[in-house]
Amino acid sequence: MRAIIERAQAYPDIEIVAIGRPKLDLGHPETIESAVSALEPDLIVSAAAFTAVDQAESEETLATIINGEAAGVLAYTASRLDIPIIHLSTDYVFDGQKSDAYTEKDHVAPLGAYGRSKLAGERAVAFATENHTILRTAWVHSPFGKNFLKTMLRLAGDRDTINVVADQYGTPTSALDIADAILKVASNLFHSDNDAMRGIFHLTNSGKASWADFAETIFDVSERAGGPCAKVHRISSADYPTPAKRPANSVLDCHKLAITHGVHMQDWRTAAECVVKYVLNRQNVKKECGE
Template identity: 50%
Template sequence: MSRVLVTGRDGQVARSLAERAASHPGLDLHFAARPDVDLAVPGSAAAAIAALRPTLVISAAAYTAVDRAEDEPGLAHRINAEAAGEIAEAAAAVGAPLIHLSTDYVFGGTGTHPIPEDAPIAPLGVYGRTKAEGEARVRTAQLDHLILRTAWVHSPFGANFVKTMLRLAATREEIGVVGDQRGSPTSALDLADVILALAVRRLSGDAAGWGETYHAAGRGEASWAEVAQAAMDEAARYDAPTATIRPITTADYPTPAQRPAWSVLDTAKLDRTFGLRLPDWRGGIANVVARLVADA
């Protein structure tokens, strides 16, 4: 049985990992989360890694409140950059490979083609900048690692865009949703399947392809308005409440943090190296909406 330490417990990816791990009986997942482990406290995560001495670490927790980060840059930096480096150093100290999650928000939002891993980064806000620094610290501290950039994560768990759309549809006839930002919607459940497959492969002794950065996101591309419409279409299949989606511009919906207009990720490297790919984003939306409607 391989001991795997996962930072976080209640986030979308951590909860998805907990659920999907049932298909991997050889993995014993340990979730390091508050109050026992607090990434805002220096040394907290490192102490947990030193105590457990896991055979692999998955760094899934992060400060992800994109807008609030503009008002809390110190806390975002502490969690996304400093703690990321500490986790990498602690994993290296016990000889544990590390899978570290990052984000499409490290990119600047220009372009019209899917973004490859080696494209120049140019984060627009505090969240993206701190996640980019976290990547850099992982690369410096931990040679035996994978960095997985993902995007637009949704799931049956926690707070996310798809859940918000379904909630608003219960009380509104029309919802204005930004239609001029495009990205790679990703089901946390699909992402968890890929993370666990990578973990199993590495724990079997296969280190080919490690030490690099990969994009792991739903295939295809969409705007937020298209994601919202897909959620409404799926909800209608179950006679759940729906609303008319009205595309609006980014300028119509100002937010404290600037978001990239284009952050569609090229995921070919993950497929080429490991033979792994996430399903089309529409399938992820369908599965998540089905779960949410059933649980309502």
């Protein structure tokens, strides 16, 4: 949400109103309708979620309430207000067994609790209102919050070598680029009743990488910018067991989004370079300000 707020500054005709706890608590869906309705929005962006993939394995009930039931209530509220809703979903709705990029028509088969909860959200949103656009994204990194890119930079400050999985593939995707895309899609939905602009779309940066490839790019950009750097030791996913099983292939085909909404995403390397430099710049500003 911070990325959307930041990017929206370039659109003086758009006002972003972020709402969260205690007024709106996705863990308590009964708080949603009154909190949202009081704002009288023109469109809802459903971006918040239970995103702790491993934790979801032991807390699937809570994950399903937040990612599934609450998403449905948001969509019901949008329907009652007669406005569009944009809902963010994930590559984890797929099992990762396909050899090439997943399209919106491919069969969904989540491997774990997180994927099941997000699929429940997709279905709840679609059931509640036809005026919806579901955007599936993957491997999100950002200057804000906790994510793989920031973790790699932090670890590089303490270690010379970092073990990174090299047999899972996807597309690292900038939250800043996702925000730009959401704003574009929102404008399209607000100004058009075209049914083709509703439904499920895939939204990632372009290209393909392993987590190890991603880490090496992060460190290369950081080193050139005077930031921390480490050597990547490539390991298999079997060498790094986790409570939740990850899809081996998370690459998403985004042609439908480009054709229908005119959203063309840049290469993941270019996007990652922008985010790394953004993070390093923020860190330098904090140091200069004595924070």
